[in-house]
Amino acid sequence: MEFLDELRSLKDQIRFNGRFEIPEGTKNVVIAGMGGSGIVGRIFSELYSEIPVSIVDDYRAPDFVGKETLYIAISYSGNTEETIDSVNDAKAKGAITLAITSGGKLAKLADKTVVIPKGLNPRSALGYMLAPLATSFGIAGDKEIDEAYKLLNELDENNEAEKGIAREIYSNESIPVIYGIAPYKAVAYRWKTQFSENAKVLAYSSSFPELNHNDTMSLDGTYRKGEFYFMAFTDGENPKVERRIGITENLTGIGLRRINAKGTSAFARMMWLVHEGDYITFHLAVLRGKNPANVAIIEQLKKELGKQI
């Protein structure tokens, strides 16, 4: 599939029916995953907190994991080394395990598996991986999904503004910095990872209000001040945080390009923000003459890691 077609499939992915049952007696949830799969748990955990949700991006499961834990492992390929190790650890600790994957070892390892369609780059399958969580835990219903569908479709049909942002970054060879706000802090991190994987540009994310306790002190006098391209998410819902953004600009003398989330529901806004980042990073890749689908170094690294020593 062409990379642009992958991006365009997001709107259909969020309609994927992968609903699963939450086991009775579940007292806490752990979501394990890395990179383009791991981001799904991070995004989900900002919309759902009725029981504690912990994120794992490493080889081990937390000590509390046990019979009352629903341990959800997300790996598009199903063969992510860290995630598989952590599921084995979780099983040994007595957890009920659920995999969201297109196949691989994980599909056989977990107690239950939600099988999602194959054939995409993992980072382009965010919708397939998120939809099962969103519907099963009740954070998005038909109304929110329909709203998101419409907004994503609009972006697919017209992403000239996103190309414009990519061009600004390109013209100055800037280091992108993305500042999120709740509940889209993980989306800011998603953009950072998309800048890396799609456009091959190192980027960084942080979030308001936390960054006002540290980055604020360096924005004015840092090395290479003019070489960063600062962006800040807004959604019109959080006047306290929006005042922070304005004051931060005034006190530090940097410009913060606002990314105003479209939509009325948090889920739709979140999907729109994800897709906005998809297009900015896609266009930057094209401008740079880089193939956005290419992740050869990551593949090579996995191969080297797999070698006997």
Added chain:
Amino acid sequence: MEFLDELRSLKDQIRFNGRFEIPEGTKNVVIAGMGGSGIVGRIFSELYSEIPVSIVDDYRAPDFVGKETLYIAISYSGNTEETIDSVNDAKAKGAITLAITSGGKLAKLADKTVVIPKGLNPRSALGYMLAPLATSFGIAGDKEIDEAYKLLNELDENNEAEKGIAREIYSNESIPVIYGIAPYKAVAYRWKTQFSENAKVLAYSSSFPELNHNDTMSLDGTYRKGEFYFMAFTDGENPKVERRIGITENLTGIGLRRINAKGTSAFARMMWLVHEGDYITFHLAVLRGKNPANVAIIEQLKKELGKQI
């Protein structure tokens, strides 16, 4: 107190006796805090996971918070707007609240308070804020604290190597990038914040193995490749991750300056790494002619936020 004296007090701070009782029936812990106070919860949560620990760096408490939650609010000043709001939210939800603070509104608001000494910059009081958690939850005993004391003292007496790293960053006006590993991922973030607040230099952190799923793709071909200064923590305990570090260097053509944690216990290594970052950022501030204690913009921002509108 002179800033350097503040740094030198860390070894004594970790001996602070602030032990508190964990209420019977506690099923989960939330630690709320921002910036130099918030980092303490993040650091703690990598050493303790017998029950779920959630981190809050915003105005609201998670939905699951209730009678079985021990809600720990850490704010050195006791007047952090976000933390106070979140404690009010936690109290409304029925949580037992505990404050670790030198005073302020928080001392009166929480059900119980561990009062720590006043007079430092919040980011220089990490030991006072961490010690009550470390001893009360049993992650550090006399032996680990004594080991850490000795290592911190050695750094206080000789930090020429740290000055050398600062000089390398200074000579090229580099953007520092700190790559952590478990259980020191939050320490990598601590360094980033110390670069901002002490040296007024924007810096970034991420961690192995997660960064192998994204940053890896941009390290080779990114904008301004030569302008970053990459550092990676190691502790000699994790051969899988250390192989990753070497392979990442080979495949991307960047140099990763190793920061080899000293010490035998995880707690002592963690404290050593924290202090190593303290000194590198302190020396960078001095080289740049910046006052490491100065956080005037953050103070100004708080003042502006406090104004009626």
